[in-house]
Amino acid sequence: MCVHRPHDVPSIVASEIHIKLLNCKEKMDSTLESMKDGEATVGGGVEDVYGEDRATEDQLVTPWTVSVASGYTLLRDPRHNKGLAFTERERDSHYLRGLLPPAVSTQELQERKLMQSIRNYEVPLHKYVAMMELEERNERLFYKLLIDNVEELLPVVYTPTVGEACQKYGSIFKRPQGLYISMKEKGKILEVLKNWPERSIQVIVVTDGERILGLGDLGCQGMGIPVGKLALYTALGGVRPSACLPITIDVGTNNQKLLDDEFYIGLKQKRTTGKEYYDLLEEFMSAVKQNYGEKVLVQFEDFANHNAFELLAKYRNTHLVFNDDIQGTASVVLAGLVASLKLLGGSLADHTFLFLGAGEAGTGIAELIALEISTKTNIPVEETRKKIWLVDSKGLIVSSRKESLQHFKQPWAHEHEPLTTLLDAVKAIKPSVLIGTSGVGQTFTKDVIEALAAVNERPLIMALSNPTSQAECTAEQAYTWTKGKAIFSSGSPFDPYEYDGKLFIPGQANNAYIFPGLGFGLVISGAIRVHDEMLLAASEALANQVTQEHYDKGMIYPPLTNIRKISANIAAKVAEKAYDLGLATRLPRPTDLLKYAESCMYTPNYRSYR
Numbered sequence: 001m002c003v004h005r006p007h008d009v010p011s012i013v014a015s016e017i018h019i020k021l022l023n024c025k026e027k028m029d030s031t032l033e034s035m036k037d038g039e040a041t042v043g044g045g046v047e048d049v050y051g052e053d054r055a056t057e058d059q060l061v062t063p064w065t066v067s068v069a070s071g072y073t074l075l076r077d078p079r080h081n082k083g084l085a086f087t088e089r090e091r092d093s094h095y096l097r098g099l100l101p102p103a104v105s106t107q108e109l110q111e112r113k114l115m116q117s118i119r120n121y122e123v124p125l126h127k128y129v130a131m132m133e134l135e136e137r138n139e140r141l142f143y144k145l146l147i148d149n150v151e152e153l154l155p156v157v158y159t160p161t162v163g164e165a166c167q168k169y170g171s172i173f174k175r176p177q178g179l180y181i182s183m184k185e186k187g188k189i190l191e192v193l194k195n196w197p198e199r200s201i202q203v204i205v206v207t208d209g210e211r212i213l214g215l216g217d218l219g220c221q222g223m224g225i226p227v228g229k230l231a232l233y234t235a236l237g238g239v240r241p242s243a244c245l246p247i248t249i250d251v252g253t254n255n256q257k258l259l260d261d262e263f264y265i266g267l268k269q270k271r272t273t274g275k276e277y278y279d280l281l282e283e284f285m286s287a288v289k290q291n292y293g294e295k296v297l298v299q300f301e302d303f304a305n306h307n308a309f310e311l312l313a314k315y316r317n318t319h320l321v322f323n324d325d326i327q328g329t330a331s332v333v334l335a336g337l338v339a340s341l342k343l344l345g346g347s348l349a350d351h352t353f354l355f356l357g358a359g360e361a362g363t364g365i366a367e368l369i370a371l372e373i374s375t376k377t378n379i380p381v382e383e384t385r386k387k388i389w390l391v392d393s394k395g396l397i398v399s400s401r402k403e404s405l406q407h408f409k410q411p412w413a414h415e416h417e418p419l420t421t422l423l424d425a426v427k428a429i430k431p432s433v434l435i436g437t438s439g440v441g442q443t444f445t446k447d448v449i450e451a452l453a454a455v456n457e458r459p460l461i462m463a464l465s466n467p468t469s470q471a472e473c474t475a476e477q478a479y480t481w482t483k484g485k486a487i488f489s490s491g492s493p494f495d496p497y498e499y500d501g502k503l504f505i506p507g508q509a510n511n512a513y514i515f516p517g518l519g520f521g522l523v524i525s526g527a528i529r530v531h532d533e534m535l536l537a538a539s540e541a542l543a544n545q546v547t548q549e550h551y552d553k554g555m556i557y558p559p560l561t562n563i564r565k566i567s568a569n570i571a572a573k574v575a576e577k578a579y580d581l582g583l584a585t586r587l588p589r590p591t592d593l594l595k596y597a598e599s600c601m602y603t604p605n606y607r608s609y610r
Ligand SMILES: O=C([O-])CC(=O)C(=O)O
Pocket: 159, 212, 213, 214, 302, 324, 325, 465, 466, 491, 510, 511
């Protein structure tokens, strides 16, 4: 039988193709033989060589194919297609004559043309769809565009637009871009993994769609997030696209609007919870290890709080995993804080931190700050936590609430009288740093920001919730309400803002600065576990990329235009930690890890075909 998946073609060795061709030839010969014996042929003298027309509706036929990436197949293969950039020689040797118009383009010219057409779309979602279509048509051009125009296109393929894309994923869905594993696949997950056309997977981003950005439960439509994150793994971090696997685990949704939507693409049932949920995840995690080995990285993304901490705790000692919302976000925020000390003076231990939001991001950041201070000062982490305060939906987290708190909030229950509002907490705690991770927009009100500015020469404000609609305040609000005193950064991007004749450049404290480099460092060192010290190393590497020139403009993050260089630096530092901790398996250890990281990075320039 010569049935195989088209994606298999590039990885099939020559002898295998030969055998398949021989098998096909045998089949064709026998078909021709039976026709010579006087069996039916199609009228008009055109022989039905493949037996397609003789088959009746209820007769089973095999959709067999021999695919070699040439001719029309080559044009339809996004991994190899170059469109008009196929050279004259390639057009001759790959049977492309006539399949393309005569003009021969360069990748640079194609890039210019596409940027022009993307800029012509006014609606961000249309830009997103255009980018996704490009990815499905010509993968290298997609990544070239993204890398060369990262500041402009990141908000298109990532936050904020990816949030809207997830909300409308059902209606813009055309082709699967990742793997869907639902309750229906229970007991068969290993088989499902084998259906994915690529074998050598290095990074998996997985979500169950329950807490997509700050937008809540989007069920199966959360797939946009793993797809977007993995595009950044390639564009910003240098992981080969074929080594990336986006996965959505669909256990249902509690979003009634989706359940009522006839176009909803997921399971139409309420979320499975408890043992059944954890059994499915256990089957998934085992199948991943069985299929891809010990060194495949699994990034947990946008799980709800009640599962995120538990899954991380359960698998961090047996698998190479991290949770981006807990650990990636923590690492990027810590980098911004460390960098901001250059502007503020003093050390982290001199500051008081107040969070609005005590979920994954809030408690994850808080814990990493406490760990960093403890590492630097040798003060036990139980002590360093005491300068960090969290407010959740019920008010300040204090010791009198301890009994009723979820376990991940308990370390933050310090001695204090109960306070119910953020404003009261700001007035009482007098923080120097205010961090929003609540997922609720416009919660840093004018009163709150003014109270913060009243007790700080230069208040540090981080409005981290995504997408833009969920940001705790805008850049403009932060700068105007503090009369230009604030150092501001946010999770989703804001444009520079001019206040009182001075231009302020907000930072984007988004985990996109960290996870591509962190993941790449794990992959190139063959790490088998993620350790907190690697997160601290990633933070320091990022903070070290902020130069005096950036500080002079009030920036606490380096510009994203340099992100490939930043990621290589982060990867090198993370790999170094992996080796130091004895968690790296790629031996011998390269002498220059930065050079090694750079040399391993995927570049999207076209290749020449023989
Ligand atoms: O996706 C982003 O922009 C950052 C993130 O992980 C989240 O908000 O959940």
